Amino acid sequence: MAVTTSGRPPGRLARTRSRLTTTQVLGVPLVWIVAGFNILTGLWLLLSSLKSADEIFSSPWHLPGALHWDNYSRAWSEGNFGVAAVNTVVVVGGTAVITLVFAAPAAYVLSRVTTRFNGGFVLFFALGLGIPAQVVMLPLFVVMNKLLLVDSLFGLIVVYVATSLPFAVFFLTGFFSTLPVELEEAAALDGASAFRTFWQVMLPLARGGLVTVLILNVIQHWGETVFALVFIQNTDHQTLSLALLGFLQQMQYNGADWGGLFAGVAVVVLPVLACYVWLGRRIIEGMTVGSVK
Amino acid sequence: MTPAGTTATATTDTGTASTDTEGRGATSDGGTSTGAAAPAATGKGRPGKKPSEARPSPLAVRRRKLFWPLLAPAVLVYVVFFAGPSLYTVWLSFNKWGGAGPMSFVGIDNYRRLFDDPTFQQSFANTLWIILGVGGLTFLVSFGLTMVLRDMKGRKAARSILFFPNIVPSVVLSILWGFLFQHDGLADALVGALGMEHPPNWLGQSNIFRVIMVGLVWTSTGFYTTILMAAVDQIPPELYEDCELAGANALQKFRHVTLPLMWEVVGVCAVLWTISAVKVFEFIYAFAGAAGQMPDAGVWNTALYTYGEAFASGGVPRYGSAAASAVVMVTLVGVLVVLIRRVMRRDTVQF
Numbered sequence: 347m348a349v350t351t352s353g354r355p356p357g358r359l360a361r362t363r364s365r366l367t368t369t370q371v372l373g374v375p376l377v378w379i380v381a382g383f384n385i386l387t388g389l390w391l392l393l394s395s396l397k398s399a400d401e402i403f404s405s406p407w408h409l410p411g412a413l414h415w416d417n418y419s420r421a422w423s424e425g426n427f428g429v430a431a432v433n434t435v436v437v438v439g440g441t442a443v444i445t446l447v448f449a450a451p452a453a454y455v456l457s458r459v460t461t462r463f464n465g466g467f468v469l470f471f472a473l474g475l476g477i478p479a480q481v482v483m484l485p486l487f488v489v490m491n492k493l494l495l496v497d498s499l500f501g502l503i504v505v506y507v508a509t510s511l512p513f514a515v516f517f518l519t520g521f522f523s524t525l526p527v528e529l530e531e532a533a534a535l536d537g538a539s540a541f542r543t544f545w546q547v548m549l550p551l552a553r554g555g556l557v558t559v560l561i562l563n564v565i566q567h568w569g570e571t572v573f574a575l576v577f578i579q580n581t582d583h584q585t586l587s588l589a590l591l592g593f594l595q596q597m598q599y600n601g602a603d604w605g606g607l608f609a610g611v612a613v614v615v616l617p618v619l620a621c622y623v624w625l626g627r628r629i630i631e632g633m634t635v636g637s638v639k
Numbered sequence: 640m641t642p643a644g645t646t647a648t649a650t651t652d653t654g655t656a657s658t659d660t661e662g663r664g665a666t667s668d669g670g671t672s673t674g675a676a677a678p679a680a681t682g683k684g685r686p687g688k689k690p691s692e693a694r695p696s697p698l699a700v701r702r703r704k705l706f707w708p709l710l711a712p713a714v715l716v717y718v719v720f721f722a723g724p725s726l727y728t729v730w731l732s733f734n735k736w737g738g739a740g741p742m743s744f745v746g747i748d749n750y751r752r753l754f755d756d757p758t759f760q761q762s763f764a765n766t767l768w769i770i771l772g773v774g775g776l777t778f779l780v781s782f783g784l785t786m787v788l789r790d791m792k793g794r795k796a797a798r799s800i801l802f803f804p805n806i807v808p809s810v811v812l813s814i815l816w817g818f819l820f821q822h823d824g825l826a827d828a829l830v831g832a833l834g835m836e837h838p839p840n841w842l843g844q845s846n847i848f849r850v851i852m853v854g855l856v857w858t859s860t861g862f863y864t865t866i867l868m869a870a871v872d873q874i875p876p877e878l879y880e881d882c883e884l885a886g887a888n889a890l891q892k893f894r895h896v897t898l899p900l901m902w903e904v905v906g907v908c909a910v911l912w913t914i915s916a917v918k919v920f921e922f923i924y925a926f927a928g929a930a931g932q933m934p935d936a937g938v939w940n941t942a943l944y945t946y947g948e949a950f951a952s953g954g955v956p957r958y959g960s961a962a963a964s965a966v967v968m969v970t971l972v973g974v975l976v977v978l979i980r981r982v983m984r985r986d987t988v989q990f
Binding site for chain 1: 714
């Protein structure tokens with residue numbers, strides 16, 4: 347069709363097409379090589395977690411000769427991954443839920459009740475997105491020390507919640523403002539109080555946004571390291587990322603237990619992978635939100 | 640209910656976000672600007688109504704009472720555990736303090752000492768290397784991938800795979816990346832297969848930071864590719880068809896169609912990258928500091944320097960200079976963001 351309207355000799359367009367495919371002939375395999383690198387690294391990690399340390403180096407490309415499940419049991423007990431996994435689940439779950447408890451009401455009023463402070467508050471929260479952990483951690487450490495919240499899981503949750511608020515408020519303010527006003531008005535006409543309208547009408551409506559914030563929050567804190575390093579001191583309270591670092595440290599003294607290390611890494615990665623396979627599209631969209639209009 | 644599309648109106652650009660909320664709120668406004676708000680609320684079904692009849696709806700009045708009770712808890716937590724400490728860091732940076740006992744005001748001494756300290760100079764240079772070097776390479780690769788992915792089979796699958804490292808904890812990525820470059824490791828095997836007899840000493844002092852930088856490119860590319868792809872998807876395909884008719888090659892299409900139309904998104908990406916590049920910590924810490932101690936000072940960036948001064952200096956923690964270093968970090972972000980916005984400012988092409 348294009349050929350007839352352009353009135354050019356047909357050969358020309360055909361040539362353009364074929365040249366296009368040449369760039370793709372080069373490009374497409376390259377994309378798959380990069381993607382393949384990610385997949386192979388993952389697969390190779392899982393296989394290595396079932397190999398003995400010698401095997402990992404002597405035959406890195408082969409399937410494990412025998413399945414060394416003992417890597418996992420060693421990591422779980424000696425590497426403290428068992429304790430750390432429980433701690434991490436508590437901290438990450440607690441953080442995500444408490445963040446929502448604080449952020450959702452704030453975001454709701456910021457998007458719905460207009461006062462002259464709105465713009466200022468939205469900006470105030472958004473500024474937190476650009477503040478690195480290093481800027482907060484010194485005075486925060488002093489404050490937490492005074493409150494006896496250093497080296498406690500609850501203290502870590504408090505820190506995580508405070509630092510999660512900027513994104514959660516920012517994201518949810520945007521989300522609430524896309525919801526229709528009519529339902530609220532209907533609820534008000536039916537005699538629902540303003541709080542009840544928020545609680546029973548708007549929150550269920552915003553479920554999608556709330557769940558997205560929840561998931562992103564969990565993923566973000568699953569392997570968080572900076573604050574954990576600063577605020578957790580005791581092995582009993584450590585999270586998974588600290589357990590990994592501790593395992594690396596132990597290897598310096600007890601010899602390279604790469605099998606155990608990779609088992610530990612797998613313990614950290616597999617839940618993330620499962621989550622990603624299950625909710626991938628939502629995670630990607632949530633994380634890139636706002637970048638593209 | 641896909642958030643990417645719908646909530647996108649409240650962009651990362653905070654200015655837009657606030658005006659958006661105000662615009663929304665106006666349809667059912669409380670009491671501040673009743674005159675302007677009412678027509679929007681009541682005018683829909685009954686065009687005859689006059690603005691003078693405007694009164695805040697009972698809903699709006701009642702909702703207004705919720706403003707502070709619902710907002711205050713979040714603001715309180717945010718101020719006490721985040722915003723307050725951040726501001727206090729600025730004050731701390733003008734003082735000398737060991738974490739206990741009295742502070743003594745020393746003016747800009749901490750900053751002066753900081754910029755005289757070769758370790759900090761190195762850290763600062765490394766931070767710039769990460770922002771500019773890793774950033775440049777990441778964008779180049781992301782653009783390349785985006786161009787190929789634009790009309791490729793299996794693009795969704797490829798995108799998902801490329802994005803995945805972005806949600807894996809940095810510590811894990813760092814350990815994996817480090818393992819690839821172990822002596823007799825996979826990188827050596829690969830280089831050997833290509834015929835190099837003596838593989839470079841990847842983790843030696845001269846190479847280790849470069850290896851780290853390439854690793855950072857690996858972990859961040861997927862994120863930016865995803866954003867750029869979303870922008871490219873919004874470009875009408877007719878434009879490309881026109882180009883093809885005009886006989887433009889891939890590069891010309893990129894320069895004259897793709898780039899101008901996603902200029903704004905590129906600017907947003909640059910801001911996002913600057914912010915996250917300054918925050919890079921775990922990847923370096925776990926990569927080079929396998930002994931559970933601080934890595935060699937040659938690979939520090941300002942984030943590691945700050946941490947080192949405050950928590951790992953062995954003797955008395957130097958909170959003052961750590962705070963100063965943190966302030967330098969956030970200033971760097973601020974300056975670069977302003978600069979990026981100024982450089983990238985350009986009339987957005989409507990399409």
